[in-house]
Amino acid sequence: MTSDLEAQLRAVSLRVTRPRLAVLAALRDHPHVDTDTVIALVRADQPTVSHQAVYDVLRALTAAGLVRRIQPAGATARYESRVGDNHHHVVCRSCGTIADVDCAVGEAPCLTASDDHGFAVDEAEVVFWGTCTDCATEHLPEIRQSGRK
Numbered sequence: 677m678t679s680d681l682e683a684q685l686r687a688v689s690l691r692v693t694r695p696r697l698a699v700l701a702a703l704r705d706h707p708h709v710d711t712d713t714v715i716a717l718v719r720a721d722q723p724t725v726s727h728q729a730v731y732d733v734l735r736a737l738t739a740a741g742l743v744r745r746i747q748p749a750g751a752t753a754r755y756e757s758r759v760g761d762n763h764h765h766v767v768c769r770s771c772g773t774i775a776d777v778d779c780a781v782g783e784a785p786c787l788t789a790s791d792d793h794g795f796a797v798d799e800a801e802v803v804f805w806g807t808c809t810d811c812a813t814e815h816l817p818e819i820r821q822s823g824r825k
């Protein structure tokens with residue numbers, strides 16, 4: 677199971693270490709988590725790994741393109757290991773939950789600027805904001821009582 681992750685590290689010429697494997701495994705199983713959550717997940721398996729070591733691993737994996745860092749306005753940075761498909765995110769304004777939204781085009785920049793001012797545009801940052809189903813349900817107590825979670 678970890679051999680996939682080892683291959684990912686080798687593909688970008690990063691040395692295979694247990695903390696790197698643990699961070700990749702944590703992000704594979706828990707997309708869009710913040711640094712504190714990554715630390716908690718890694719430490720559940722490797723209690724001696726320091727905060728700094730996890731920060732360093734996240735930085736190295738992000739720089740190598742194995743991990744994507746996303747930071748919705750007003751939120752803490754989150755990390756995910758789904759990279760390379762230019763997908764977007766929908767963020768709940770109420771609870772901060774993030775979900776993936778496939779990009780219709782699949783590669784950046786997927787939108788054409790109406791006026792690029794001569795810039796060589798290489799990315800369009802698209803974030804959808806709204807209210808997740810759990811938060812929407814909270815405002816409709818009668819639906820809750822009828823047995824929905």
Ligand SMILES: [Zn+2]
Nearest residue numbers: 768771808811
């Ligand atoms: Zn929500």
Ligand SMILES: [Zn+2]
Nearest residue numbers: 756758775776
């Ligand atoms: Zn995502």
Ligand SMILES: [Zn+2]
Nearest residue numbers: 779780781786
């Ligand atoms: Zn797109």
